[in-house]
Structures are given as structure tokens and as C-alpha cells.
Amino acid sequence: MRALTFACLWLVGLQLQCFGQASPVQNRDRTCATTEYLAQQEQQDPTFMQRKEALEQAVQKALQRPRTGQAIQQTTIIIPVVFHVVYNTESENISDEQILSQLAVLNADFRRLNADAANTPPHFQSLAADTQIEFCLAITDPNGELTSGITRTRSTESVFRVSTDNVKNAARGGVEGWNRDQYLNIWVCNLESGYLGYASLASAAATRDGVVIHYESIGAPPSNNFPAPYNLGRTATHEVGHWLGLKHIWGSGSRCTDSDDIADTPNQLRETTGCPDSIVISCDNGPYGNMWMNYMDYSDDACMNMFTKGQADYMRAFLAVSRPSILSSLACSVSLRSRFSLTNQADSLVMAGSTVGFTDRSEGLKPVTWFWEFEGGIPATSTAQHPTVTYPAPGKYNVTLTVSNGSLSSTKTEENIVHATVTDLVAYPNPASDYLMLEQPVAVHIQEVELVNQVGQTLLTARVQERVTRLDIQHVPAGVYFLRIRSSNGLQVKKISIVR
Incomplete structure (x- = not known):
């Protein structure tokens, strides 16, 4: 498990006590801004809630499909991570060691290798889960260049607000994230009002996708020299849980009717603060009470130590449904993958004689040479990174x-990435015997065809659904007929000979 290289550092650091000057972040109860952030997105984006609800429904369907659910549970998932440190003062420009210790905490917590796993109460031990999710520091950037997986940006902003999300905007003192289809972006900065962090959901705009953490809450001792109770790296564990679809364990309010929609987490009235030392009962959840040691509660870092099996299944299904491409990301490997697309997706269907553009989207290390092969195209080959090709004849063509x-x-x-159609509506063969083929160009949509004899009788009528349609004329006597074609271009009539 290469992604667990730094876990030992955290396991040792957890046993150390850390003292320092008190700060607004460490002198208050845990404050996650994810709920407020999602509410803000709902107000700003009219379709946000619709996308969010559709995503949640898709996750539930994935969990209910036996084969899909089993496959989701069996594979270890490795998520490439990039940390964006945005700082105004040197104290905010935290060290590489502090960031690496955070990576170790994430891996230990999500794989249930955390030193305090033994602190899970006996009555919840059977529910505790190894999520089989790991995190690796990216070694290639979106341009295919080698990277440390850590970016550093000096900012004129002394504090970043949740309401503006400016930490993700270079024009407003922050820095843009990397491709969310390949990376988990974690921004590290000085957050307003003592907030520890917040996370987006996959239904957010691509430019806003990721996790934001207060710099004092990143990592664990001895690399994190800030005071307790939020200096053991559990803020990132909590927020990445949100990024993977989990809700707060008590739901969205302070009512027993709220729920986190996870079957094996006990229903509880509200968030936990501090560090309880005994069973806390609420919402008739006795005899064992609230699961205040769960990472998705608000307990102090030192009291958090588990995800449940239900939470693990949900996170894995959520990732597979919402961000499937990240499952095959090459950002943590020294490798190369050929990938490309049409520059304009509408060019998958063009008229013969059209010119089509292609865009190289290769992943992993940056290529230095490109060799394209275009079946039916002119030119037939190209060494350009982003070539253009003309397709002179109708047909469906492969590109390599x-x-x-x-x-x-x-x-x-x-295969068949380009379909070049005829330039005009054609009916063939003519004369015909058993079948008559109709082919329409990209700019025309045939609605209905009729085969009429010379005295005006209709022998055949057909609704056309496909771009190339075959009409069965085996029952039609030999003779001369008229094919009346109603299309988006109006009415056309073609003379057809049928021979026997």
C-alpha cells in the first residue's frame, strides 16, 4: 500500500501532546461549514438541488444492485490528492511535513489503521469499517509534468470566506483547482469565523469541487504544532467524508426525524461537542446511544475513531457513481494513457466532405510524440497533437x-467515432428488387415515406426512425413507382423501378 507510507508518522504523533498559543479555531466547538456551503449553492444555482437529488438516487440504486454493490466493496480505491496552500502570512504557509502527516491521517482513518481504533466502544466495534479507500499524493499535474502534489500561492487576502469561495479563484486571491475527474483538490487557507473546513458535492460546478481546510487543522503532531482539540487531522477526515457523499451523523437539523440515511448509524438528536466519556442517549437510541466517536459527528479530534460499514459502502458507491473517472486516474503513477475526443462533439455526425477536429486528451505523463490514423480521412495519418481531418465519402470511421x-x-x-453521411437524400438501389434503402444527410430528418403506383394508390407507408432505413418491397409487383418522402426539407418525390 504505497499510499500508506506516512501512516506510521501519524500513529506515533497521535501519542504526543502539543502545546502552543491558543487560537480562535481551537478555542471553540467544531464548526464545519459544509451545510451552509451547500445551502448557498442551492440559492445561487437553481438546478443544484435537482442534480443533488438525482445523484443520491443513483447512489441508492447502485447499492441495491447486487453485482454492482459487491464489485464496489471488493476493490481498493486510491484517490490522487493535490494540496493547494494559499497563504498570507508565513505561519499559514504550512510545511510539507504537516501536509504529509495529513495524508497519513487520511489513510489511517479510512483504512481503520488509526492508533485509536481500539477506543471504539465494544458495542460499536462490529460496525466499524475499513473503507478500503486510500489517498496518494499526485506525482503528475494536469499537464503531465512531474509534481510534488503540493502547490503554494501567496495571497493578498488575509482570510477567506465560505460565502464567496474565493480560495478557489485566482482572480480573487485564491488558486484554481486541478481537473476534478483526476484529483481530489484540498485547499488549505485561513478560513473566516473559526470555521475548520467545508466540502463540495459532485453536483457542484467543476471549478468548485473539493475540500477546504483551515491551515491549523491540517495534519497531526509532531508536524502540526497548533494546540488541541483540532490538531490531529480529523477535520480533513470529516470533510473528505462529506466530499464522498456522507452527511452529518445527526442529519440536517436538531430533530429526531432527521437522518443521515445510513442504516447502521444510530439516530441522534444533534451534534456532539467536546469528548464524552460515557453513553449519551437521544432519540430513543438506547441502550448504546449516540455514535459520538464517528468521524461525521462534531466531537474533538481525539474522540473520533470510526466510520461504519454502511458509511463505507455509501462512500464507495458515491464515488463510483459521481466521479467514476477518478477511479482510473494515473496522477499517482509514472505511466501514460492515450485518450482523445472530437474537438466538437457534434462532429460525430457530419456530411461527407466535412472537416473534423480531434483533441489529444492523453493522461499521465506528458507525451512528446503523437501518431494518428484516420480510416477514410484525408490525411490518413498525422503527427500533430490536435489535427483536423476531412472525410470525403459517406461511412462510419475508426480513429487511432x-x-x-x-x-x-x-x-x-x-470505433465509428465519425459518421459521415451522404450530401443529399438518396434511395438505392434503383432499380430495386427485394429491398429499398433510404439514406438521409445530417441536415435532413425523414418523417414518413410512401410508395405510390402510377394511378395514385399507396402500396407502402413507413415512419422513419433511423438515418439509414431499409424498406421491404418483396410483395410489390414489378413496375414504375413514386417514392414520396416527407422530411424536414418538405416533400420530395423520387421515381423508383422495381424489377422481378
């Missing part, structure tokens, strides 16, 4: 791209 960086290479073929 081989990329290389000198030591590694990768080849990808997309």
Missing part, C-alpha cells in the same frame, strides 16, 4: 492515436 514520451507509449482506438 498512439502517444509516446520516449520511454512509454500507449495506443487507443475509437
